[in-house]
Amino acid sequence: MAQALIDLLRERHPDAIVSTPGHRGDEVAVVRRERLVEVCRFLKEDPRADLKLLAQIAAVDLLTYATEATGGAALASIEVPAYDLEHKRPVEPRYHVAYNLGSVTKKHRLRLRVELRSDDMKVPTVTGIWRTADWWERYVYDMFGVEFVGHPNLTRIMMYPEFQGFPLRKDYPVRKRQPLVPELDFPDLVRGPGPGPGGAGVPMSQTHVGRANVDPDAYD
Amino acid sequence: MSDAPPKVVRVEVDGRPVEADSRDNLIEAARRIGVHIPYFCYHPRLSIAGQCRMCLVETSDAPGRLVPGCQVRVKEGLKVVTTSPAVKENQRGCMEFHLVNHPVDCAICDQSGECKLQDYYMEYDHQPTRIRTYKLNKPKREIFGPLVVYDAERCIMCTRCVRFMDEIAKEPQLAVVSRGTYSLIATFPGEPLDSKYSGNTVDICPVGALLNRDFRFQSRVWFLNKSPSVCTGCANGCNVYVESRGTVAYRELPRRNEEVNQVWMCDEGRLTHHPVNDNRVEWARQGRGDAAETIGPRLAVERAVELLKPLAGKGGIGIYISAQSTLEEAGAALLLGKELGAERYFLGGKPSGDSDDFLIRADKNPNARGVKLAAEAFGVRIEERPPEGVKALFAMRTDGLSDAVAQRLELFVAAAQNEDEATRAADIALPCMSVYEQEGSLVNWYGRLQRVWPSVPAQRGDAAPGWLWAERILVGLGFTHEVKSASAAFQLVAERSADLSELTLERIPEQGVVLPRLLPSEWPKRAPRPPAPPPPHAPGATPPGMKVGDEASGGSR
């Protein structure tokens, strides 16, 4: 019956829906950013949809969606070979923000997706519709840097205020720590010398970049 | 094979239309739209063997029968199906037969992680085998030559190495011996595989049969970090990937560059990571011979500045630049010479060795033309003789310097990468990073400017790029030159030189750019180089005069 939900949404807000890429039984509707609040209010109040439960707001950074192989650890190590860092072809739109909605009475689920470019990452807030969106939006802001316009208190929720950068972005290295208290620096006995892959920067098992920047079909 | 001009042929692969080149086979046509037809024995640059039968697909021409994708050319309106049950069944059966006698070596095999058997097994045959038999034992770890070791049990008899030695290296030293399931690759009895290009057989071997003796058991491939660079073995400037982990560089693999080295590389090039790993000048030091004592990098630069300051401007200073250094290092050294009012400039480098008509140049220094270009840009005359007639000398890398020259000098400051008799005789020895550890650019013998990315990211002692040492000394002497990065050092040369003016380090294309003015005036009088094999889209075009099929490999099949 979630398909009925999509049709209901299409005929009430035809221009707000960009596409509906459903996958493995999940109903997804890509919504235009300006019409998001309108669509959400409709979905919550309309008795046929009745999506009163906002389960989660999640976000995805698509910077290395095409290139990251298992050994994408070069990205993760602090000392990334200059070639890799430089040759990240910009991906636009880079961020997807996903609103997982559910209905308690009608027992169906829907996911709204808003696609954002990396140069303007503003999304209208939905705290007016669901009060639980307050903390979820603060979480997505803290982790990805997506700004929710109109949010009452858009500050970091997980990280400390002095933290620079947004950790869940794909170009933020895994191990880049910003200590609050001066720390004693112990030699990293497990991973051996040097900050390079396999060195102190990256665990041993995660460094095979081999195929990341090689075009396998060219000449193997 | 008709030499008709290639025309566009419309084909349909899995229902999707493809505009293929008339010389394409089905594998290349499918690859244009991202469909991967698996293959072992096919190689875009070698002749067709059609031996592994992995690439069988269904075509509309021969309904109900599977056709090898590597041998069949595209035809107008041909329909190809790569995912039909028959094709899937064949791929599974092929894999099973290849794996029947394959030893359970993955744990100790160097190719683990980049082995095509493993990749294809997971994609096309992810089930246990249906064949219950004992594995056949064949000779293992046979030393073929200085660089190659062979393991007959792992070999799947795709004969790529045999065809490579016949067609590309033009020294047919490998052949298939014995028949049927006992067949294995071997050299002529008593003769080693000592061709200069035997290392390439290791690259194109899809399994772990042929291994590089230098890299064997050194590191696992998934710990290595791969970064593109240019080989420093000789002036040909073959494009390579240098693989490294932590502070150690492990091996060089050829990188595709159609104009310079297609996808091949010579054997000396595969050993150029040894100077990066061992016998390095690691700590800045002061004092000659055994009076040398390690002092910090900052102290060493201050000492050098103290010693150079009284001589500045009074002449008697020489600048020696080795042709092993990058364009940036040469530029920085020349700038230092100009500021110090140096009289004489010297160019040196490793002694030249043998050469051949394919990839090996006599001049064993990667950047001789680059240093000359920088000297012209700075408008100084650079002599190609060992330095003499100067009291003080600043050396950017001490490759060509002999101990006698160094002894005669009053003051000798050297930024050096490896220990040799010249660095032991240096007053101040500054550790210099190797070309594989720094960003920069090189100019090969043909006048092609190529970019180098740092591949060994780990800091080695006090090592710093050569241009950074020169810049520190300049700052110590009081000159304010903002040379804070490799591109800034590149700008030093680019501003002053005509043909580099519109280039910056970042804008050098990946395949390198040929500087027209530097083109060699006349073609070298040696035998003409073989015509570059047709671009990968024309695999069918075997090089002229090459027989196809049985005769090519000595009729062993």
Added chain:
Amino acid sequence: MTEQAAHEHDPLALESELPSSPMTVNLGPSHPAMHGTLRLVVTLDGETIVEAIPEIGFLHRGFSKSSENSTWTQVLPYTDRLNYVSPYLNNVAYVMGVEKLIGLQVPERAEYIRVLTGELSRITDHLTCIGAIGLELGAFTVFLYAIEARELLWDRIAELSGARVTVSWMRVGGCANDLPPGWGEKLLECLPRVVELTNEIDVLLTRNRIFVDRTRDIGVIGADEALDWGFTGPCLRACGVNYDVRKAHPYSVYPRMDFEVPLGSRGDTYDRYVLRLEEIRQSHRIILQCLEQMPPGPIIVDDWRYALPPKKDVFSSIEGVMAHFKLIMEGIQVPPGEIYVYCEGANGELGFHIVSNGKGKPYAIQVRAPGFPILSALPRLIKGHAVADIIPIFDSINMIGGEVEQ
């Protein structure tokens, strides 16, 4: 102010309010009742709470970032440290997500084992929560009984999967190993003792005058407002909303189990406590049914693209060693896609938003922790109550630092 009026009316009245300014109290992260990971800045007017600002993030361990740099199987140990009181439920939720991405069908016996261990985890979670409520309201014996009951279950869990808390026992396509022989009988022996201890707690607390006074009508929230705050699980059912993911969106073999979903009436702390107690009994029923209907057969799917080959094959056949090597070193090549999987965790709807780019590592993974939205409603719940009521309310929503702060 009414007191002011009383003062003017009868200047000698002794009860008139002494003028006092609001005081802010900082229940710091390192506080016994705050589970060590929540900082609550409470503004008090005398005893009643005027305003409360929670601050979390003191146990943010970078679950998403670490998982995005490990293969699909290596993420499992990270998942059961999310809600470390009911580890099996996290494992099952994550593994169901990966199977949904692959479109994999898990064998029958594995489904039953997952439901069985999931319910075991639910019982240990509720026991810990009830023990904490009892402990922090002074009933130390309730804590000891609850922990003793939990120890009995942990012994069975340790026999089954090797660890007591961090089990990491599920695998993509089934579970790690089969039930040890005689494990079912031992479980049947120890379950009555657990139920007996639960009844004892029930007797001690449920109609205890002090307990009822401390928890009845404390932290009340209406059904609609609870849903607006994102409540799910026992906290939502306490307000009378009949929503349990096992009944609303049946998954695994839950349709074959018959169990009721207990509902509360007033949505206060007492209802939440009673609900958890009742759910322990329902879970007990489910476990018994699972043990009866457990079919024999494989416990993991037999497809070597997703499940490790048996060790005999790994050491003897080339196919086995290659499959094992690729699955471990480069991970399961999960087809690309984006899904949101949800199942009934101990505190509510536990969901995973997983994105795969077709390679061996999850490209993006974020947890929908049931405790996260409920904790965001804490200021609303405790406003107007006395300081002492913070403790029972905070315990009844059963906030687990690991899952809330990932």
Added chain:
Amino acid sequence: MSRLPILKPEGNVPESPHLPPEDSMPVLLTRTDEALGFFERKLSGALGWARANSIFQYPFVTACCGMEYMSAMAGRYDIARFGAEFPRFTPRQADLLMIVGTINVKQSPVLKRVYEQMTEPKWVMAFGVCASSGGFYDNYATVQGADRVIPVDVYVPGCPPRPEQVLDGLKILQEKIQTQRHQLHSVEKSQELVDDDKEKKKRFLGKWLKR
């Protein structure tokens, strides 16, 4: 009486930050211990015994190790049998700071302050792998081991450690407390005594040390 060789760590054994400074020459130190007065040693032993068997612990609980802490406190693996039963939730009244669970970067100032507020003599037990070395959370958010922030006496391995491991860690700590030097006076005063020690050592061994 043959002269005892002065044992020095050969080769490039990394100088561990916790070892006493170079000049204290551990072998000789025990000799100095023997040189302590007979009554001082008896008093130190008695004080050590008293402090070892009545540890008041401050459970700095954050993560999953808390579950095993509960088991260690509860009936079956009862920590009370070793005298460490009474958790004190104020650093002022606690001897042992048990860091139970992961310390993330946002929590490190809190941990440091709680440690500094504790009164001497105080000990620290890193409960579980995350407190000892950051565990497998090797990312931007986690401090790689509490010993980067505060000095730690006993490291209890395990994720989470079984209650028996915790009790074993407690036993090791008790041995350490038992054999430590305990003085009855405050910290400042003991500094003078340490200087007296050095004086005594110099005079007594002066001529042997000249090499």
